Amino acid sequence: MKSAYLANRGFLLAVALCGAALLAGCDGRRESREILNVPNMHFSPAYKAQEPNPFSPQGIMMTPPEGTVPVDWQPYTIADADADTLAMALKNPLATTPEVLRTGAKYYATFCTPCHGASGDGMGTVIRANAGMPMPPSLYSEKLVGEWTDGRIFHVLTNGQGNMPGYAARIDAADRWAIIHYVRSIQAAAAKEAGDETSGAAGAGN
Numbered sequence: 303m304k305s306a307y308l309a310n311r312g313f314l315l316a317v318a319l320c321g322a323a324l325l326a327g328c329d330g331r332r333e334s335r336e337i338l339n340v341p342n343m344h345f346s347p348a349y350k351a352q353e354p355n356p357f358s359p360q361g362i363m364m365t366p367p368e369g370t371v372p373v374d375w376q377p378y379t380i381a382d383a384d385a386d387t388l389a390m391a392l393k394n395p396l397a398t399t400p401e402v403l404r405t406g407a408k409y410y411a412t413f414c415t416p417c418h419g420a421s422g423d424g425m426g427t428v429i430r431a432n433a434g435m436p437m438p439p440s441l442y443s444e445k446l447v448g449e450w451t452d453g454r455i456f457h458v459l460t461n462g463q464g465n466m467p468g469y470a471a472r473i474d475a476a477d478r479w480a481i482i483h484y485v486r487s488i489q490a491a492a493a494k495e496a497g498d499e500t501s502g503a504a505g506a507g508n
């Protein structure tokens with residue numbers, strides 16, 4: 303009878319110890335795991351950009367097929383020889399809105415001022431530093447104001463001219479057109495200033 307009692311106590315102790323051990327594994331957080339019976343595409347075999355790609359014939363990243371162009375990109379095919387006819391006929395697709403002028407001013411300040419100067423007079427920091435770049439012509443010359451259309455200027459911004467690099471790869475076409483609107487606004491400001499000076503000298507006396 304006594305041994306049965308002791309055996310019973312031993313059993314209870316074992317149960318208590320097991321319970322304690324089980325509880326020690328719990329930290330109060332509940333976990334739930336999704337059970338996927340049909341995983342389908344839950345785990346897709348994605349490849350990192352620079353990883354070997356077993357699906358391409360060369361085992362590497364695929365080059366786009368010949369003739370592929372970026373979305374929204376238009377090739378510019380007018381050669382320098384045709385600039386005075388074909389480029390001259392191109393129309394600026396943007397209207398002159400305050401936003402377009404702001405964009406144009408921003409790009410002009412970034413890409414054009416180093417050589418052409420903030421006012422377009424051709425005295426940018428690169429020219430003043432005498433860094434070997436010839437002084438560009440004024441952006442409010444009679445030729446640019448009176449003869450050249452926006453399209454003709456677009457041709458210079460796209461293909462470059464003489465020592466000036468082209469910006470086709472660095473400035474989107476729309477932003478190049480916006481720069482031209484901004485250049486037109488500097489030209490108008492310069493013309494107004496010149497007009498004010500002339501009328502002042504002539505003593506028109508407003």
Ligand code: HEC
Nearest residue numbers: 413414416417436437438439455458463464465466469481
């Ligand atoms: C690295 C200096 C440099 C930068 C930057 C530069 N230009 Fe020029 N630009 C020149 C030079 C030099 C010429 C004269 C090129 C020639 O005909 O030999 C020129 C010519 C031009 C002409 C034609 C002027 C004419 O009378 O034939 C226009 C228009 C013009 N630039 C606009 C711009 C605009 C707008 C930007 C900014 C997107 C710009 N340029 C950026 C140096 C520069």
